[in-house]
Amino acid sequence: MHGLTQDVSSAGSAPDMGEIMQAIAEHKGCGTSGGSGKASCGSGAGQGDLPTEIWEKVKNHPCYSEEAHHHYARMHVAVAPACNIQCNYCNRKYDCANESRPGVVSEKLSPEQAAKKVLAVASTIPQMTVLGIAGPGDPLANPEKTFKTFELISKTAPDIKLCLSTNGLTLPDHVDTIASYNVDHVTITINMVDPEIGAKIYPWVFYKHKRYTGIDAAKILTDRQLLGLEMLTARGILTKINSVMIPGINDQHLVEVNKAVKSRGAFLHNIMPLISAPEHGTVFGLNGQRGPTAQELKALQDSCEGEMNMMRHCRQCRADAVGLLGEDRSAEFTTDKIMAMEVNYDMEGRKAYQAAVEEERVAKVAAKQEELAGLAGEMSDIKLLVAVATKGSGLINEHFGHAKEFQVYELSTAGAKFVGHRRVDLYCQGGYGEEDSLETIIRAINDCHAVFVAKIGGCPKSDLLKAGIEPVDQFAHEFIEKSAIGWFKDYLAKVNSGEIEHVARGDAAIRQGALISAA
Ligand code: CLF
Ligand code: SF4
Numbered sequence: 001m002h003g004l005t006q007d008v009s010s011a012g013s014a015p016d017m018g019e020i021m022q023a024i025a026e027h028k029g030c031g032t033s034g035g036s037g038k039a040s041c042g043s044g045a046g047q048g049d050l051p052t053e054i055w056e057k058v059k060n061h062p063c064y065s066e067e068a069h070h071h072y073a074r075m076h077v078a079v080a081p082a083c084n085i086q087c088n089y090c091n092r093k094y095d096c097a098n099e100s101r102p103g104v105v106s107e108k109l110s111p112e113q114a115a116k117k118v119l120a121v122a123s124t125i126p127q128m129t130v131l132g133i134a135g136p137g138d139p140l141a142n143p144e145k146t147f148k149t150f151e152l153i154s155k156t157a158p159d160i161k162l163c164l165s166t167n168g169l170t171l172p173d174h175v176d177t178i179a180s181y182n183v184d185h186v187t188i189t190i191n192m193v194d195p196e197i198g199a200k201i202y203p204w205v206f207y208k209h210k211r212y213t214g215i216d217a218a219k220i221l222t223d224r225q226l227l228g229l230e231m232l233t234a235r236g237i238l239t240k241i242n243s244v245m246i247p248g249i250n251d252q253h254l255v256e257v258n259k260a261v262k263s264r265g266a267f268l269h270n271i272m273p274l275i276s277a278p279e280h281g282t283v284f285g286l287n288g289q290r291g292p293t294a295q296e297l298k299a300l301q302d303s304c305e306g307e308m309n310m311m312r313h314c315r316q317c318r319a320d321a322v323g324l325l326g327e328d329r330s331a332e333f334t335t336d337k338i339m340a341m342e343v344n345y346d347m348e349g350r351k352a353y354q355a356a357v358e359e360e361r362v363a364k365v366a367a368k369q370e371e372l373a374g375l376a377g378e379m380s381d382i383k384l385l386v387a388v389a390t391k392g393s394g395l396i397n398e399h400f401g402h403a404k405e406f407q408v409y410e411l412s413t414a415g416a417k418f419v420g421h422r423r424v425d426l427y428c429q430g431g432y433g434e435e436d437s438l439e440t441i442i443r444a445i446n447d448c449h450a451v452f453v454a455k456i457g458g459c460p461k462s463d464l465l466k467a468g469i470e471p472v473d474q475f476a477h478e479f480i481e482k483s484a485i486g487w488f489k490d491y492l493a494k495v496n497s498g499e500i501e502h503v504a505r506g507d508a509a510i511r512q513g514a515l516i517s518a519a
Pocket of ligand 1 (some may be wrong): 130315341
């Protein structure tokens with residue numbers, strides 16, 4: 001099984017990995033397919049698209065591989081409370097908003113409690129493959145606690161990958177320690193490479209015992225972030241860049257950020273929407289700074305995709321998140337509960353479970369390829385979005401009324417491509433439909449032509465139809481991409497025969513409310 005010991009050996013041959021990383025940086029290698037010019041890699045890259053060494057690192061990391069996120073889970077432990085900078089989208093009462101949704105408060109742990117929690121979760125959720133430290137402040141502003149936690153976990157659960165997310169200010173000071181703990185996935189939040197723009201995002205940074213403000217602060221931050229990135233690349237550590245898209249401040253500039261990080265060997269770029277509401281108490285929230293719409297976010301991600309791998313499945317997790325992305329089980333693992341839990345760390349059982357997951361994955365890819373072959377020769381410029389209710393495993397296996405989010409796929413003659421997700425309020429609360437939540441759902445998926453569900457009641461069905469969104473329940477419990485491609489073939493046939501007219505949909509809303517629940 002892919003374990004840390006294997007990663008150790010690859011991290012040990014750092015010069016080779018450095019070369020590979022450089023090759024990734026130089027490659028615009030996303031092969032284009034079909035007439036669409038669509039990039040075929042990105043976080044959706046598969047085994048054939050990546051060097052073996054890289055594939056081994058990403059294949060069961062739910063954030064670094066879009067495909068893996070349907071099958072594998074991550075967990076965070078909230079061991080790092082302090083922070084050394086101030087972001088205008090952050091309120092320190094809550095978790096670090098560079099990796100979490102605003103308004104979330106995680107339960108803080110000591111490194112020892114964190115190690116126990118990891119064992120408890122790994123015993124219960126065999127597909128949990130990655131442990132991340134992402135707050136609630138900045139992990140590298142709390143280096144003792146962060147590295148002590150990694151040390152304990154690498155001893156007791158050596159098959160779990162270690163992952164870290166940072167604002168980057170002190171990153172260059174810790175790169176060697178990061179490498180020595182075999183942490184081979186690091187996220188840096190980079191929102192600008194121009195200090196003038198940075199001064200609008202960061203009021204201050206605290207560096208070498210001194211507080212800096214304005215352009216001076218932003219200049220120090222960007223220099224340290226880019227230096228840290230280069231140092232990680234030289235050591236063969238995979239890096240993901242998170243950027244918060246802030247309309248009117250850094251939205252256009254993020255294209256430049258994308259180029260800067262790509263040229264320094266970043267593996268993946270994750271452009272996340274600013275989520276900003278007055279009740280979060282942040283500078284941006286109180287100033288009325290808006291977040292992007294779904295179309296604005298997708299357009300920016302699309303424009304960067306020709307340059308490098310884009311992540312579109314980020315859920316802006318809380319600092320104590322547990323489970324598949326989009327399915328947070330942190331409430332099952334509170335400190336009281338884990339301290340009372342019997343831990344049975346069954347490495348063999350975990351391996352067997354993950355082997356079964358791999359078989360399911362292979363079957364899914366084969367089903368998609370088979371259906372895709374049926375699209376060969378179709379000539380059409382139509383591209384449209386569909387929403388899917390899923391509980392994971394790449395299946396349409398969620399009831400419309402139970403969905404807390406919908407995954408969004410773009411369909412074209414090139415196939416089905418994951419392009420995002422939309423969080424919604426549960427439509428079914430206690431077994432009956434709530435009108436307000438249905439309106440919220442329609443706003444969230446208003447840019448989609450259809451919604452695929454395992455089941456749906458008559459009432460929401462007719463309201464969706466009135467809104468121009470086709471509810472599709474005929475593919476219940478089947479693979480998402482295979483079903484979506486099959487439906488799209490029928491759609492094209494109906495357009496070609498004149499039975500229906502293809503009409504473009506409007507924009508959709510990204511939910512902006514205070515997201516304080518675990519889900
Ligand atoms: Fe955690 Fe981040 Fe590692 Fe993933 S989350 S430290 S890279 S294991 Fe993932 Fe969550 Fe998005 Fe982060 S979905 S917020 S990108
Ligand atoms: Fe808040 Fe994270 Fe920014 Fe620190 S780095 S101010 S915790 S969002």
